[in-house]
Amino acid sequence: MKLNRRSFLQGLGLGAISALAARASLPALPPFGTLSDDAFWRAVRAQYPLSDDPVYLNTGGLGPASQRVLDAVDATMRQLQEHSETGHNLLEPARETMARFLGAAADEVCFVRNATEGNSIIAAGLGLRAGDEVIFESHAHPGGSFPWLNQARLHGVVVRLFEPDPASPEANLARIRALVTPRTKVIQVSHITCTTGLVFPVAAIAEFARARGIWFHIDAAQSVGMIPVNLREIGCDSCAFSGHKWLGGPHETGVLYLRHDRLDAVALTGAGAYSGELARLPGEIKDFNAASRHEYGTRNAGLIVGLAEAVSLQEQIGRARIAAHGGALAAGLIQELSRIKGIEVLTPRSESLRASITTIRHARADAGKLFGYLLGKHRLRCRPVTEQDLGAVRISTHVFTSRAEVERTISAVRAAAHDL
Structure with a gap:
């Protein structure tokens, strides 16, 4: 049964209680400029059912979802359960929303559970061999370092670390450059470090890596939703982030961006329904020509709809x-x-x-x-x-x-x- 989000929700006749109307249960967020600065941000705060005790200052670990997001998740999951549908096609409008938000094409967006899963797909899928080298910063989050350390354990990949320089983007690029050898296959950085909040010069690193044929991957768990991010302008090969931090999406949501011309360089580390086509057995899988080939099996469409709603709220705020x-x-x-x-x-x-x-x-x-x-x-x-x-x-x-x-x-x- 092929559905799109609009026809699905309208076809069920659910009207005002649909996920698309969930935001109607909240006071409207006024356009910026119609209120004082403090009043505008109080109106934004009112969108979140976040407790005032304790004062929450850990968005870098886990970001609270807005009521709009919670309503969208709840309404979508209820509708899907009431009609016993997967809602798989609801992912496509959400994918288009996310792609626009990232400055990417929809076929470059893969929904994953978190940044760690996206990082792991890249680390395992590039097919690195014993002696191949990967460079990343010493302040990497375990979700960014463990996938490569696991490749070192399994396949003899060599991990080379640099200490971030807190004072100079040029110095950080120089520290990366000093570690590059003919065996360097991958450079990864956190767009913003989870430790001190240092912002790396990702566009300059992307240019440096591309000129040398080195894969450049970004762990953007601390940047997407905190600052504007345009992946096409940055020029990386791949990027992963969680939706449940600065974006304020549901728990266990995330995105892997995989540049279309680099799609076939990352092998499938898991496969199943929705990752490709097969006419009949025995036969050969024909992978879908999109990053979504790394999605397989039934997914929780309600969470992805909620993630798209989080993006919509951020775009409304600016x-x-x-x-x-x-x-x-x-x-x-x-x-x-x-x-x-x-x-x-x-x-x-x-x-x-x-x-x-x-x-x-x-x-x-x-x-x-x-x-x-x-x-x-x-x-x-x-x-x-x-x-x-x-x-x-x-x-x-x-x-x-x-x-x-x-x-x-x-x-x-x-x-x-x-x-x-």
């Missing part, structure tokens, strides 16, 4: 506006926290090298102690940063974060510097 709001709050944090004796700000000071993440370290207290103090005494939910023994705490500022919450955070860190 991607540049989102980046400016979160970045301004982070800038205020950095300015004030850097003045507190006993507190070290690890996030780059340069605006071109940071966005909406602020990472701090206490001179006397480890990450767990500082995290526990901020949560237990001041009701601030941050995230301890233990990667590379940094012993720090990360603060994420996003669309639902207010200036008052930032001021509260500054006061709490000032108290931590005194008390711990």
Whole structure:
């Protein structure tokens, strides 16, 4: 039974309770400019059923979904269950929405469960052999490092790490260049590091890699939804990110972008219905000519519809506006926290090298102690940063974060510097 989203929902006669009408249950988000700046962001905050206690400052770990997203997921899943349909064709409108958001073509978008799964498809699918080399930064999240470390364990792939430079994009490119050898097959970076919020010069790295025939993959878990991202302009070969962080999509959603002219370079590491065609057995699978060949079997269409709704909300708010709001709050944090004796700000000071993440370290207290103090005494939910023994705490500022919450955070860190 072939369905498209509109005809499916209309055909069921569900009218106003459909996923397309879910947003009607909320107060309308006013156009930017019709309210004061603070009033606009309060209206944005009203879109989220997020508790005020504790103050949530961990979007870099997990982003809350808006009510619009929750309603879209609920309505779609109910409709599909009531009519016992997979809703597989509902993925295509969602794919087109995501492609436009990323500056990509729909056939370059594959829906996955998270960034880790997308990274793993690339790591396993490129067919690297013993002695082939992969370069990535030492601050990579386990979801970005483990897929390559697993290839090292299984096939003898050589992993080469560089330490990020917090002060210079040119220095980071130079550190990558210094590790390149004739055996280098892949360069991967986090678009924005999960540790300190450093922004890598991904377009320059893409140009460097392309000139040398090296595959360039981006782990964009910390950038998509935080800042505008146009993958065609960046020029990478592949990119993976989670939908459940800065985008505010449902849990267990994500995207793998695979540039169309590089599609056949990544072998299928799993296959089944929807990844290709086969007339009859025995025979040879004819892979679909799209990144979606890496999707197989029945998927939870309700979650993907919810992810598309999250994208729609971000577009309504405005991607540049989102980046400016979160970045301004982070800038205020950095300015004030850097003045507190006993507190070290690890996030780059340069605006071109940071966005909406602020990472701090206490001179006397480890990450767990500082995290526990901020949560237990001041009701601030941050995230301890233990990667590379940094012993720090990360603060994420996003669309639902207010200036008052930032001021509260500054006061709490000032108290931590005194008390711990």
